[in-house]
Amino acid sequence: MVLTGLIRKLGHQLAEIRERALKNILCKVEHNLICCADLIQERLLFRHLLEWFNFPSVPMKGEVLSLLNRLVKYPPAVQHLLDLGAVEFLSKLRSNVEPNLQAEIDGILDGLFILPSEDPVLHPASYQTNPTELPQQPETLTGYFPQDKSNFQQMEARPQPMVNQTVKCLRFSTFPWLPLTTTDRHVLSSNESSLRSSNHTLIWNTCELLKDVIMQDFPAEIFLQRSKIVQSLLSLLKLAFGGDGKHRLALQSVSCLQQLCTYLRNRLNFHRDP
Numbered sequence: 300m301v302l303t304g305l306i307r308k309l310g311h312q313l314a315e316i317r318e319r320a321l322k323n324i325l326c327k328v329e330h331n332l333i334c335c336a337d338l339i340q341e342r343l344l345f346r347h348l349l350e351w352f353n354f355p356s357v358p359m360k361g362e363v364l365s366l367l368n369r370l371v372k373y374p375p376a377v378q379h380l381l382d383l384g385a386v387e388f389l390s391k392l393r394s395n396v397e398p399n400l401q402a403e404i405d406g407i408l409d410g411l412f413i414l415p416s417e418d419p420v421l422h423p424a425s426y427q428t429n430p431t432e433l434p435q436q437p438e439t440l441t442g443y444f445p446q447d448k449s450n451f452q453q454m455e456a457r458p459q460p461m462v463n464q465t466v467k468c469l470r471f472s473t474f475p476w477l478p479l480t481t482t483d484r485h486v487l488s489s490n491e492s493s494l495r496s497s498n499h500t501l502i503w504n505t506c507e508l509l510k511d512v513i514m515q516d517f518p519a520e521i522f523l524q525r526s527k528i529v530q531s532l533l534s535l536l537k538l539a540f541g542g543d544g545k546h547r548l549a550l551q552s553v554s555c556l557q558q559l560c561t562y563l564r565n566r567l568n569f570h571r572d573p
Contacts, residue, residue: 302333302341309347314356321359325366331565335369336477336518339376349380349388360396364403371410374480386411474520474570486513487525494531499548502535506551510558519562532556 308320327333338344351363370376380386386408393404479487490513493505509528522529535552538545 302327302337303343306341306344306347309344310350312354314354314358317351317354318358321362325362327569328366331515331519331562332569334518334566335373335516339370339373339379342379342382345370345376345379345385346383349383349385352392360400361403364400364407368403368406368410371407377411380407380411474523474566476524477518477521479521479525483517484525487517487521487528491527491531494528494535499544502548503551506532506548506555509555514555514558514562519559519566522559523563529556529559
């Protein structure tokens with residue numbers, strides 16, 4: 300995969316090659332060609348990001364620290380950094396950088412000091428559901444892109460295929476199955492419940508949250524593999540001809556679905572030709 304090659308180049312002896320590789324990765328993240336879920340699986344990435352500051356020439360310090368600050372919100376990234384001794388390394392580095400970069404390092408260290416028994420909150424707390432209030436029930440999966448059962452035998456059942464297998468003239472792309480943490484499932488469940496609320500303001504704000512935060516933090520295929528949010532958005536389209544401003548909720552839903560389609564196209568392009 301191209302991503303693996305770019306990560307290796309982050310440790311190259313030539314500063315120009317390291318800088319070009321970093322800019323390439325950041326550009327792909329900015330345009331949603333890769334997402335945090337891809338990056339946090341790469342242990343070598345975190346090693347090279349820390350070693351970035353050991354070279355004689357250290358360009359783009361702020362960009363490296365900003366990327367680490369973004370990734371440290373995810374438990375796998377925290378584990379990689381702790382294993383690599385990031386706390387001691389960053390603590391020593393802090394006194395050798397500018398004050399504005401010290402703030403970035405403080406943010407990273409704050410993320411590393413979260414207790415292992417707790418999942419970091421990835422989204423605004425006002426939209427979270429207290430995990431202790433949710434019964435641990437098996438998740439009903441109705442995603443549009445089912446996978447072979449061998450790919451995820453842990454705790455999630457196989458979704459039922461939504462494609463007629465007898466069709467021979469069309470070619471369908473399949474996303475790799477992505478597992479979710481308990482916190483991730485709570486976030487999706489909370490927002491799906493909000494979309495089914497009778498409170499129009501809550502629905503409107505949830506759509507805004509989906510567009511501005513959640514669809515950017517989760518890989519787009521998550522919303523197909525766990526399709527309840529998409530189904531709720533489609534249900535809102537029935538309000539298009541309603542009175543009392545209900546049609547505005549339908550327009551919000553269309554905006555969410557349009558943005559999701561854009562992200563899905565980017566993810567498909569990434570998997571086809573990364």
